[in-house]
Amino acid sequence: MINLFILIAAMTLMGAYGSLCFKKAALSSSFFKIAEGFLWYGTGMMLNIFALKYYEYTVVFPLTSLTYIWSFIFGVRILHEKYTRYNFAGIILIVSGAFLLGIS
Numbered sequence: 001m002i003n004l005f006i007l008i009a010a011m012t013l014m015g016a017y018g019s020l021c022f023k024k025a026a027l028s029s030s031f032f033k034i035a036e037g038f039l040w041y042g043t044g045m046m047l048n049i050f051a052l053k054y055y056e057y058t059v060v061f062p063l064t065s066l067t068y069i070w071s072f073i074f075g076v077r078i079l080h081e082k083y084t085r086y087n088f089a090g091i092i093l094i095v096s097g098a099f100l101l102g103i104s
Helices: 004-028 031-054 057-077 085-103
Strands: none
Touching: 004 031, 004 057, 031 057, 057 085
């Protein structure tokens, strides 16, 4: 069986990238980006279903918050959005929560 954290990382990365595609589609009215967004988002959703089949809901669902970290990285690196210390504080809280779930 696949490692939970690899599965969650892939799932959240795909979901965040799908959202990035939707954002780019909204900026450019690109049908291709909408289709690409559905593909990535849908694949992430299928991985989520797979994870829920083999792992506890109380562990899998809170770990989906890691999507916010990918979204933050994409927003800053690709969309050149501004960030603040509050963004970093939120990222630290999310990572801390994921760590606590991992060791429990």
